[in-house]
Amino acid sequence: MRVKQLFMIxxxxxxxxxxxxxxxxxxxxxxAKAEHSTVLQLQDALRAEQHWQDLYVSVDYRVxxxxxxxxxxxxxxxxxxxxxxxxxxxxxxxxxxxxxxEQLVVDYFDLYRTLGQSLREQMVFKKTVQISSExxxxxxxxxxxxxxxxxxxxxxxxxxxxxx
Numbered sequence: 001m002r003v004k005q006l007f008m009i010x011x012x013x014x015x016x017x018x019x020x021x022x023x024x025x026x027x028x029x030x031x032a033k034a035e036h037s038t039v040l041q042l043q044d045a046l047r048a049e050q051h052w053q054d055l056y057v058s059v060d061y062r063v064x065x066x067x068x069x070x071x072x073x074x075x076x077x078x079x080x081x082x083x084x085x086x087x088x089x090x091x092x093x094x095x096x097x098x099x100x101x102e103q104l105v106v107d108y109f110d111l112y113r114t115l116g117q118s119l120r121e122q123m124v125f126k127k128t129v130q131i132s133s134e135x136x137x138x139x140x141x142x143x144x145x146x147x148x149x150x151x152x153x154x155x156x157x158x159x160x161x162x163x164x
Contacts, residue, residue, distance in 0.1 A: 029097065029105045034139040042108055043136050046057035052140050055081050056156055057060055057094065059140055070135075074128035076112060078119045082146055082156075089117050090153055092144030096127065097160055099137040105160050106134055119146075 015142030040050065045063040052059045075095050094115050098107040112125040143157040 020144070029108050029160055029162070032105045032162045033099055034099055034103045034105065034137075034141075034160045035158075036103065038139040038141065038158070039099060039137050040139070047139060053079060054158060055079060055142050056139075057142055059065060059094070063138070065131075068130055068132075069096075069128055070131045070138075071126070071128045072138075073124075074113065075122050075124050077122050083119045085148070086119060086146035086154065087149045088147050089119060090147045091115050092146075093142060094123075094125065095141045095143070095159070096133060097139040097141055098129075098135045099139055100134045101136045102122040103137060103139075105133075106132065111140075 004047045012134055038052070038054075040052075042063075042065075046065055049060065049062050052061070056079055057076055058079050059074060059076040061072060061076075064071045078089070092111045093110050096109050096111050105159050107129070109127055111127050112123050114121070114123060117123075139160065141157075141159045143155075143159060145153045145155045147153055
C-alpha cells in the first residue's frame with residue numbers, strides 16, 4: 001500500500017512538472033522597455049502612413065483604430081545589409097509591441113513570420129488586435145536568423161529590453 005501511494009505521488013509530481021514546462025511564454029515581453037528610437041506615439045501613428053527601418057528590415061505601414069481594435073497593415077522587406085551579406089532567410093518574425101506611457105510592453109503580436117524565403121521578397125501583413133486604454137504607443141521589433149552561402153546561421157533580434 002505504501003509503495004502504491006509513493007508511486008501515485010510521483011506520477012502526480014511528474015505530471016505537474018510536465019504541465020508547467022509546457023506552458024506558453026505569451027507573457028515573455030510584458031513589462032519590457034522599448035528602445036526610444038523604435039517608439040511611435042499612437043496618436044502620431046494614426047495620422048498617416050509610416051516608415052520604420054533599421055539595419056535588417058524596412059517596414060511601410062498604416063495604423064487605424066476602430067474602437068478598442070487596432071488594425072496594422074503594411075509591407076516589410078529586408079534592408080540592404082542582409083541582402084548583401086546573407087543568402088536567405090532561415091526563420092524571421094516581425095513583431096508589434098503595444099506600449100504604455102512609460103514605453104513598457106503591455107501586449108505584443110507576431111505580424112509576419114517567414115521561413116526560408118528569399119531576402120528580396122516583399123511581405124504583406126495585416127493584423128487586427130484588441131487594445132486596452134493604457135496603450136499610448138507602439139514599437140516594431142523582430143527576431144530571426146539568416147543563412148549565409150555556406151549554410152552558417154546568423155541570429156538577429158531587436159526587441160524591448162527586460163531588466164532581470
